Amino acid sequence: YxxxxxxxxxxxxxxxxxxxFLNQFNSPIRRAKQEQLWKVCQQEENETINQFIxxxxxxxxxxxxxxTEDDLVRHLMCKMxxxxxxxxxxxxxxxxDEIVAEAQKVEEILYQRNKRNNNVFKNTTQESSxxxxxxxxxxxxxxxx
Numbered sequence: 001y002x003x004x005x006x007x008x009x010x011x012x013x014x015x016x017x018x019x020x021f022l023n024q025f026n027s028p029i030r031r032a033k034q035e036q037l038w039k040v041c042q043q044e045e046n047e048t049i050n051q052f053i054x055x056x057x058x059x060x061x062x063x064x065x066x067x068t069e070d071d072l073v074r075h076l077m078c079k080m081x082x083x084x085x086x087x088x089x090x091x092x093x094x095x096x097d098e099i100v101a102e103a104q105k106v107e108e109i110l111y112q113r114n115k116r117n118n119n120v121f122k123n124t125t126q127e128s129s130x131x132x133x134x135x136x137x138x139x140x141x142x143x144x145x
Contacts, residue, residue: 018065038063043081049103052080053096069096083110 004011004020011017038059043052056079060072073096077085088102
């Protein structure tokens with residue numbers, strides 16, 4: 001606080017202090033890097049909605065400090081994975097909490113579906129392996145007779 005330079009007085013409000021502080025201590029290179037991160041920010045394939053919200057909100061607070069939660073919701077809808085977006089039942093004007101809750105439900109459904117598909121694949125692979133082994137055993141026994 002004491003190192004903040006102002007032309008004639010120290011900041012009197014928190015908002016004024018934040019503006020002066022960021023202007024003085026936040027380098028243009030860092031700002032440009034954060035802006036680029038914001039532009040390319042998309043939910044990753046293996047990233048949960050909660051992990052993504054934390055990452056998105058951190059960038060959003062820095063890049064869009066004057067926006068409201070409604071603005072964050074609009075950004076979220078544009079940056080969320082398509083498979084979640086198409087499956088959630090929350091309306092586009094729902095609150096952030098409603099959208100996150102719906103996305104979590106969809107993630108659980110997708111996880112269970114993927115788990116079931118992996119088990120089916122594993123069982124199919126085991127069965128075909130057993131059939132091959134049994135076939136070879138039968139073949140060997142037939143040769144012995």
